[in-house]
Amino acid sequence: MPIIEATGLARTYRSRKRVVHAVRGVDLTVDEGEIVGFLGPNGAGKTTTLRMLTTLLRPTAGRATVAGADLLGDPVGVRRRIGFVPQAIGQTMGGTDNQAKVIEELRDQAALYRLGKADGVRRADLLLGQLDLAGLGDRLVKTLSGGQRRRLEIALGLVHEPPIVFLDEPTTGLDPQSRSNLWDHIRRLRSDLGTTVFLTTHYLEEADALCDRVIIIDNGVTVASGTPDELKRHVSGDVVTLKVSGPAGQAAALLAAQPIVRDVAESEEGLRLTVEHGEEALPALLRVLDGAGMTISSISLSRPTLDDVFLTLTGRSLRDDSPSSAGRPSGPTDQPGQQDLAAAASRK
């Protein structure tokens, strides 16, 4: 049974002169126990969607069920069952008070979820251990390091053992070491407690390394959903680069005739083939060339990155967060992989 099910979720802001569609129509489903990444360029509607799903913002259209409670009909029921860890950068921070002690924040949070005093103390102590904050209970929040503070904020979202936790940009602003440490904690949430995790992120490697499934939003509409691998395959195909000892043109013609090969290009490195399902295509390609008596001197398979998926779907790159659609040929037959990234970089 899905733990989040949203249909046509939309948010419109009206000011005197114009109407702003922050989110036009988000359809998404998240299953229990999944780690789902919600990706989109700046201004795509990520945070607005998250705020609607967590009852901080009332949708102007659409409906949703979150953790078994109706978003519009029973917002308090939703709040009781979800954990939320706000973004720690930008307009508002992660929700901890500089002057409070770490243990006080955890116990207050437990009381906010109406846990009894004994339960609150027990949960607070447990979470201090689980999130590597042991011994920091009596420290003031303002004395914590960035990573420690972020882990405290995550602990606050887990005090009431919610079946689902929403993380808004969980690792933004952290150094690489704290980030991979936090990834471990997030993975453990799912493996040890079975918690469903819904997170927004800017980092492609985060979505790639952490998420079972990625949902992409652009211009307020969900445009794609799937495992990182599925998305990459679907959008761009894989790239096989090979060198043959014989005449390259002959090999190219031979390979282009194969149904599994979508596109062939000759380059300095050799032949660049775009194929579906690279691992399965490799043996077939080898057989074809072998049958024609050509010897392969080198062969490599490379997967497109999530950024290629992004460029194709949204016309924008997540990496530089600038619109790069102008002058860029797009579509599924586009050259995927490394070259595309290099091209994107050279345009900057």
Added chain:
Amino acid sequence: MTFIHDTLLVFRRQTRLLLREPAFIVIAMIQPLLFLVLFGPLLTKLPAGTFGGRTTSDAWRFFVPGLLIQLGLFGSTFVGFAIISDWRAGIIERFRVTPVSRLAILSGRVLRDVCTLVLQAILLVLVGVAFGLRAPVPAVLVSLGFIVLVAIGLASVSYSVALLLKSEDAFAPLINTVVVPLMLLSGIMLPLTLGPGWLQDVARVSPFRYIIDAMRSAYAGQYWNSLMIEGVCVAAGLAIVCLLLGSRAFLKENA
């Protein structure tokens, strides 16, 4: 009663955080006494009869209720600043996604501010007595009651306006523009009867004008007259209207 539980929860948290700032405690104790100590003695040197009586005690009976209102006015309208930084720290949002009553986010804070203000008011009265104030105990209690009503109303409005503006730069000038004329028109420092007729007419729009008249009447030993009825009605009305406005802002589904 989950609402009371939630209010007390927010109250305890806010009080704990406040007491953690030693500088605050010192400032909170000194601030209300500044006018009493540095300005009060001037009044007692004014010609007898200025305050409707002959003795210096009459001057103090005039001045201390004024200072109490001033304390209430300034003490509660400035509380909004704190909620802007709390909002920026993400604390308001953190509370709003929990099942805690969203109204308690306001009421718990207001309760703390009322308690702070009552303690400051008691201190002010006690030091006033040391300077020569002579007033019946019931009158002091009546004036504390007024302070509570004023604080409930103004603190609620201050929090909701601050949360609406979300910017100290916008909030500060707004507060000054509203509070300073209100204070001047209430006749806190000097009797408004000293002024020209137009000023006395303009002063009728300030609700604090009525509250302070009722308080002074009580300090003079008059508990049951039209001034008192007017004062109680204005103070209670102010508290209720402001509390309702504040509640609306905090119960709004999108903040």
